[in-house]
Each structure stands twice: as structure tokens, then as C-alpha cells.
Amino acid sequence: MRARQRETAIRAAALRIFRRKGYHAASMQEIADAVGLYKGSLYYYVASKEELLVRLFEGRTEKVLAEVAAAASGAGSPRERLSAMARAYVLGVLRNLDSVHVYLREEHSLPPSALQQVHREQKAMRDHFERVIVEGTSRGDFVQGDPKLAALALLGMCTWVHRWYRPRGRLTESAVADDFAERAVRMLSP
Amino acid sequence: MRARQRETAIRAAALRIFRRKGYHAASMQEIADAVGLYKGSLYYYVASKEELLVRLFEGRTEKVLAEVAAAASGAGSPRERLSAMARAYVLGVLRNLDSVHVYLREEHSLPPSALQQVHREQKAMRDHFERVIVEGTSRGDFVQGDPKLAALALLGMCTWVHRWYRPRGRLTESAVADDFAERAVRMLSP
Numbered sequence: 001m002r003a004r005q006r007e008t009a010i011r012a013a014a015l016r017i018f019r020r021k022g023y024h025a026a027s028m029q030e031i032a033d034a035v036g037l038y039k040g041s042l043y044y045y046v047a048s049k050e051e052l053l054v055r056l057f058e059g060r061t062e063k064v065l066a067e068v069a070a071a072a073s074g075a076g077s078p079r080e081r082l083s084a085m086a087r088a089y090v091l092g093v094l095r096n097l098d099s100v101h102v103y104l105r106e107e108h109s110l111p112p113s114a115l116q117q118v119h120r121e122q123k124a125m126r127d128h129f130e131r132v133i134v135e136g137t138s139r140g141d142f143v144q145g146d147p148k149l150a151a152l153a154l155l156g157m158c159t160w161v162h163r164w165y166r167p168r169g170r171l172t173e174s175a176v177a178d179d180f181a182e183r184a185v186r187m188l189s190p
Numbered sequence: 191m192r193a194r195q196r197e198t199a200i201r202a203a204a205l206r207i208f209r210r211k212g213y214h215a216a217s218m219q220e221i222a223d224a225v226g227l228y229k230g231s232l233y234y235y236v237a238s239k240e241e242l243l244v245r246l247f248e249g250r251t252e253k254v255l256a257e258v259a260a261a262a263s264g265a266g267s268p269r270e271r272l273s274a275m276a277r278a279y280v281l282g283v284l285r286n287l288d289s290v291h292v293y294l295r296e297e298h299s300l301p302p303s304a305l306q307q308v309h310r311e312q313k314a315m316r317d318h319f320e321r322v323i324v325e326g327t328s329r330g331d332f333v334q335g336d337p338k339l340a341a342l343a344l345l346g347m348c349t350w351v352h353r354w355y356r357p358r359g360r361l362t363e364s365a366v367a368d369d370f371a372e373r374a375v376r377m378l379s380p
Contacts, residue, residue: 020298022213022296022299023212023214024212025214025299105295106212108210108211108212109212143376145369149361149369152350153350156347156349156350156351156353157344157346157347158346160342160343160345160347160349160350164342179335179336179339183340183343183377186333186376186377187377188376189376
């Protein structure tokens with residue numbers, strides 16, 4: 001197996017084990033076992049369990065952040081754009097259930113520099129939503145109110161899907177994303 | 191110090207330390223230090239760290255569940271009741287920020303019987319919201335839609351306040367609860 005493939009396999013195994021047992025309860029031995037490596041060989045790829053956690057967080061939100069940014073500055077009314085943003089965000093959560101779980105649960109285990117990066121990404125996400133909410137409110141498309149609270153309410157509703165969504169349940173990812181996009185707009189409609 | 195007071199102090203210290211470091215990273219030694227006990231004496235009050243976690247979870251949602259149940263079966267229209275329920279729920283979260291944090295983060299650390307109890311309480315909470323949403327929908331007060339998704343959207347929005355609310359920030363608990371109660375109703379309004 002090539003080094004790149006092995007690194008991918010290590011990250012996937014770590015994510016799975018962190019999700020199931022929690023970061024602190026997981027051991028490097030288990031991760032090594034899961035990818036068929038000796039523990040000593042695992043350290044060739046990654047210096048520590050903490051580094052592994054940091055790597056799992058790296059770039060996690062880049063893709064969905066880019067999609068939300070594109071929807072925010074796209075064509076269409078603020079309502080249409082907000083709907084597209086909520087949809088992209090919910091799909092981003094639903095397609096990465098394990099990593100969202102670990103991400104939200106293990107923030108406190110991150111070293112300070114990685115945590116700062118996480119907070120920067122979260123702020124960038126809120127800013128996109130706030131900007132479109134402010135624009136829509138000034139045009140009279142959205143109800144008057146605190147745009148920060150509106151963005152937090154909306155992101156809370158959408159992020160929370162990671163707690164209850166079951167991949168092989170009665171609802172497809174698209175059905176949930178469509179439903180929540182509609183709710184997001186309705187929550188702000190006068 | 192009497193035994194009851196000491197047990198309360200132990201629970202408070204455990205909650206604080208679990209919140210800051212996470213359950214797995216916290217040690218019984220730290221908890222003993224925080225309440226001025228020898229570690230051996232701490233074991234007189236609690237058999238293990240796991241038992242301490244279970245005790246922290248016990249009865250946590252009873253109070254807010256009773257308040258939400260009372261609002262659900264109170265007088266007034268479904269809109270008024272849903273608003274009161276959302277308000278009670280948000281206040282319950284805001285007044286117990288540390289325990290909500292630990293509760294949501296450490297679910298996976300609970301033994302099976304305690305976890306079942308947590309799931310029963312969560313289901314009871316969802317059921318209260320669903321029932322009032324179904325009633326309001328059948329009267330035409332609320333928009334048509336999946337009542338389960340509506341309850342999950344609403345509870346997600348309201349639970350998420352524990353991630354961003356700052357006790358000495360610009361918003362009082364009441365201001366957030368009022369704002370979110372209004373949003374909850376608007377999200378369901380035709």
C-alpha cells in the first residue's frame with residue numbers, strides 16, 4: 001500500500017474509532033490494529049494521537065464553506081440565496097456525520113492553534129449567513145431582528161441534524177436539506 | 191461539612207472539571223483536590239468516575255421536561271403553547287450551560303442503562319413538541335409538513351444556544367428565550 005493510501009486509511013480508522021469511543025478513550029493501538037499496522041509503524045505516519053485529531057479537523061469545513069460562500073454571492077434574491085446556503089450547509093453536515101460528531105465533541109481536546117483555526121472557520125460561516133440576512137432585511141424580504149441571533153438560530157437548527165439523522169432511515173439527505181432550506185427562509189419571513 | 195453538602199460540592203466540582211477537560215481526561219484526583227478531600231475519601235462518596243457521570247445526568251432534564259409538559263397542556267392556542275414551550279426549553283438550556291455541554295458531549299461514555307434513560311427523556315421532550323405541532327397543523331395554525339422534522343428543527347435551534355451563549359455577554363437569558371420562542375412560532379407559521 002502506498003503512503004498516501006495508508007494515510008487515508010489511518011484517518012478513516014481514527015475518525016471511526018474517535019466517533020465510537022471518544023478521542024480520549026481511543027488508543028493508538030486500536031487505530032494501528034484497524035489498519036493492520038504495528039503500533040510502532042503507525043508512528044511513522046503520525047507523531048501522536050493529538051496530531052491525528054488535528055489532521056482530521058484540517059480542511060474539514062473548507063468544502064462546505066466554499067459552497068456556502070458561492071451560494072451567498074450567487075445570483076437570485078436574498079431568500080433564494082439563503083435557501084441555497086442552508087441546503088448546502090445541511091448537505092455538508094449529512095455527508096460528514098462522523099466527522100461533524102467528532103469535530104463538535106472534541107474541540108476541547110485540540111491544541112490552541114488548531115482551535116483558533118476552527119473558530120475562524122465557524123466565524124466565516126456565520127458571517128456568510130449574517131451578510132445575506134442583513135441584505136434581505138434591508139430590502140424588506142426578511143423580518144426585522146438581530147441578524148446575529150438569526151444566523152445562530154439557523155445554523156443551530158441545521159447543525160443539529162448530525163444528532164438525529166440516520167443514513168438508512170426514512171429520509172434521504174436531499175429531503176432533509178430541502179425541508180430545512182424552506183424552514184430557514186420561513187423562520188425569517190415577515 | 192455534612193454528607194449532603196459534600197455530595198453537592200463533589201457533583202459541582204466534577205461538572206466543572208468534566209466541562210473544562212472532558213470526562214476521560216478528568217481524574218478523580220483532580221475532583222478530590224477541588225473539594226479538599228483525599229482521593230481515598232472521595233471514594234467514600236462515589237464508587238467511580240463513571241458513577242459520578244451517571245449521577246450528573248440523573249434528574250437533569252426532569253425540571254425542564256416538567257415545565258415544557260405544563261406549557262404543552264396549558265391554556266391557549268397551539269401557537270401560544272408552542273411559544274411557551276420553546277421559551278421554557280431555551281431557559282432550561284441557558285440556566286444549565288455546563289451540564290448541557292457535558293450531557294451532549296459525554297453521552298457515549300454512559301453505561302447502557304443510563305443511556306437508555308437519557309434517550310427516554312429526549313423522546314419525551316420531542317413528543318411534547320410534536321403533539322402541539324400536530325394539533326396546530328390540524329387547526330390550520332401551522333404550515334403543513336412533517337411534524338417530526340419540525341420538532342427536531344425547533345429543538346436543534348433551541349439546544350444549540352448552549353454552544354454560543356455567553357452568560358455575561360450582551361444578551362440576557364430572557365432576551366434569547368423570547369427571541370427564540372418567536373422564531374419557533376414563525377418557523378411554523380403559514
